[in-house]
Amino acid sequence: MATAIQFAYPMPNRQLTNAGRAGGSASYMRLVATTVECAPNGCEVVLGSSDYAEFQQLLQEPPQVIPGLAALLRQRRQHR
């Protein structure tokens, strides 16, 4: 099943403006304005069941050193 990314707070600025014209409350609009722009795709990801199972599999794998990250750390140490 395809990955579905849910936009947790999907109201773009254009709609925010419309909400203002429609008389939306200032506090609500402030909340939306700050929440929307923290992350372009929202803070919650909703996966399809097969993708979520794949994700769970990753969580259950034994810990392993990440080669790319390890290389970055080594590079930084050698430049100090």
Added chain:
Amino acid sequence: MRLLEKGDEDLPFVCSRGAAQVEYLRVHAAAAHAADMSRTYVLLGPPGGPELIGFYAICMGRITSTDLPENKGKKLTQTAAPAALLAQLARDDRTDKGLGATLVLDALERIAGLADQIGCCGTFLHAQVPRLVDFYQDIGFRRIGKSDAAHPLLWMSMKDIRATFAQEALDAASEDLSTA
């Protein structure tokens, strides 16, 4: 690297391929910070160059599924995973390309520290453009799902981050001993 301070949003910052990130810095970062929605960290450059050379923003998020069959959901260890979201990241065009990796590394170290105090299974992000998928995968983020989503979900597990930092600490200690 330090937390965003008043006035940082007005510092010169050029990021031709990150208009959304620049807008975030200029318009939303301070408000998101004040509302405890996210934390933005900025990296200042040495004298003589651009003052603000990079930044990133992090917040908490979660990964879940809404269409798990009831029996399958019970077999899984959990039906929602709390995780840190690397929400924004950008470097000034006039800086070295390696600065992006430096910013990611700082974010991962910060998130790993937080994960000792709050439930956090890992960190994730949405790659906004295709070239960034390769950048993050080279560091070790893993793409979740086979879909061609416009903004692929990239993931790094906390247990792997910890294992890597632990290995680095051992290597550094070993190096110190060998040069002592």
